[in-house]
Amino acid sequence: MSKKLIVGLTVVAAVFLAAYFASPVLAVRGLTEAARTGDEAALRQRVDFPAFRASLKEELNAELMVRMRADPRSDNPVLSGLGMLLAPSLVSGAVDAFVTPQAIATMVRSARAPDPMDRSEPTEPAEASEPGRDTVRQSWAYRDLDTFAVTLTNSEHPDQHLALLMERRGLFSWKLAGIDLTAPSEDDAI
Numbered sequence: 001m002s003k004k005l006i007v008g009l010t011v012v013a014a015v016f017l018a019a020y021f022a023s024p025v026l027a028v029r030g031l032t033e034a035a036r037t038g039d040e041a042a043l044r045q046r047v048d049f050p051a052f053r054a055s056l057k058e059e060l061n062a063e064l065m066v067r068m069r070a071d072p073r074s075d076n077p078v079l080s081g082l083g084m085l086l087a088p089s090l091v092s093g094a095v096d097a098f099v100t101p102q103a104i105a106t107m108v109r110s111a112r113a114p115d116p117m118d119r120s121e122p123t124e125p126a127e128a129s130e131p132g133r134d135t136v137r138q139s140w141a142y143r144d145l146d147t148f149a150v151t152l153t154n155s156e157h158p159d160q161h162l163a164l165l166m167e168r169r170g171l172f173s174w175k176l177a178g179i180d181l182t183a184p185s186e187d188d189a190i
Helices: 003-037 040-046 049-070 077-098 101-110
Strands: 136-144 147-154 161-169 173-180
Touching: 003 040, 003 101, 003 136, 003 147, 003 161, 003 173, 040 101, 049 077, 049 173, 101 136, 101 161, 147 173
Parallel strands: none
Antiparallel strands: 136 147, 147 161, 161 173
16 A cells, blocks of 8 residues: 555544544534524424433433432322322423423523423523623533533532433434433543
């Protein structure tokens, strides 16, 4: 093999790998920009709504079950069991109605997931008093080669984390397809 061919193949491989591993960062930036501007069409392109709904239902059901088991008022096992049976269908209906491009944008801008016990409308955090001050911090990490997590933390609630899970679709395309409400902090990340 000639030296030019080896150098050419090395350059092509380096560009491919750089694009392969940098593509989720560009997808996350596109998602956050679409959320910031409220661009519904761009959000619809960047979110796999059926997969995201299924993930959110799973997370909220798990959180609701933990809360119901820990509730000291659940001393009646019949009512407690009935509540645990009905909770998934209630969460399912609420998630189906809640997950819209506007709701995704609100979650990205506020770093807050919906609360299964809260029946009020989701609200945005108060605007920062200083212009240019960003209240939502992002940290990025691969969970595996096809799953990229962007962990959002609101500076007003630094102990609460929300991880949006981007999944690879093809070589360089990514879509928001999941959520992790029990996201670890940066200190816990590998």
